[in-house]
Amino acid sequence: MRLSARHATLLVLLAAFAALPFLLPSSFHLRVATLVWIQALAAVGLNLLMGLAGQVSLGHAGFFGIGAYAVALGPRHLGLDPLLSALVGLVVSGLLALVVGRPILRLRGHYLAVATLGLGILVWLVLNSEVALTGGPDGIQVPRLVLFGWRVAGAETWYWISGAFLLFGVWLALNLEDSPLGRALRALHDSEVAARVAGIDVARAKLLVFVIAAIYAAAAGSLLALFNRFITPQVADFLHSIELVTMVVIGGMGSTLGAIVGAAILTVLPQALTVFHDYEHAMLGLMIILFMIFLRQGIVPGLASLLPRRAVA
């Protein structure tokens, strides 16, 4: 049954991925879809940490920001190729998670939430205030990606690139889930003491998934920067961290497809709700509240439980 859920996720994603370019009328819409894929990549990683292992991170946009600024700062200050800079961003993000995660993952619940919140704010502060290095609150230009002489440009090109990255990220996440490590993470979510007694090194498992989630966020950040060609410290701010958490929660904790649906809703809705002008944010908040009231487990698990039992897992 789990196998079918795994294949369903990949098939749904593949179908949406292939169909959207034919359904979307303009390059503006393709750009929104690209943003969805990018946010979804970060949310899929965060879901491994939050949904699978049950550990909160309220500072995940910090890692996103590191990935984004790596591709802006690498070429400018170090003369690195943008692609190599992105790779450096992933490594820096992963190392930061490794170093910081060791002490803070000992904390639980609210304490872990506050500690990760602090980490996110710290990254944002540096990006915001080191004006000479990062350009400060005004943001910074990102050089165009050139691959072997090919200037990567155009809404459709970026749609396919970000989609491919998301597909790859989802595949890795699903693989992780259906493995001893994935089972260990779900186990420690429910009972740490039973997990330890079963031979699971709980501290190590948490740290590993924290690092993995940080690398996902950094990859998404790098993609956004390369796609958008311009970034501000907003990519790393608290609001973005909260958005990422909300994507995971309304989509359905522990559901990879849910994280993507959550990312789609939080990215598309603000665009669609602009018709409400001044009440745009109020409407967004209201819809999130309604989702949580009527689909408490999250959208994907909530809807799946309405389907015939054997059809889903």
Next chain:
Amino acid sequence: MSAPLIEARGVGISFGGVRALDDVSFAARSGEVFSIIGPNGAGKTTLFNIVSGLYRPDCGKVLLAGEDVTALPPHLLAARGLSRTFQNLQIFFRMTALENVMVGRHLHEERSLLPTLFRLPSVLRQNRATRERARELLAFVGLERRAEDPAGALPYGALKRLEIARALAAEPSVLLLDEPAAGCNAVETEEIDRLIVTIAERGTAVVLVEHDMKLVMRISTRILVLNHGRMLAEGSPAEVRANAEVIAAYLGRHAAEAAHAAG
């Protein structure tokens, strides 16, 4: 007699100035069902928590297969062959019964990150083998028909057996069972009774904390009686049953005298 697989030597621990355990020793061998009994608050579960690495004793030693393992963390003790169940259930409620047992196979699985992420054929083979073994263990405890049910949907007695299956999945040489029959009806208790005897016959040293005296007297090879954190008596079921101090601790002085008078 063979060397003990699990041994506690002079173990003691205090919580906030209260001596919860004082100079307690015991040893259990392969194939043995060693029971620890005593009134509520005697320190039975505390002793289990020390032996399984959840508490660090103030004094004394714990030996596993002759090696000092005092205060080693639980996951390292598990790797050395010690497994346990819990008095108040510790179930992975969001996972299916089968997945709960699969978690128990953790130590016997290859867990390198890269083969996992890229889903190499070896990972798939291993997943199949783990699932297969978990199914066998569910069948062993009589839960094969509930394999795909979420653990949260199982009744209490079934969860007790699920914990045993999960502990067995690690192929322990020492198994600590903390009140496996608590809250179970007579039929379920009998099933658990049979399970424990079979597990011990296969060479595992079973250490049992249990309140059901009939069960304890029926299946134990030896019994340790704790009272107020101290050792009150140790011996075969017949010896313990005849011990006046044990009767007094359990039933009160008055009843002990009555029992004595009744002959």
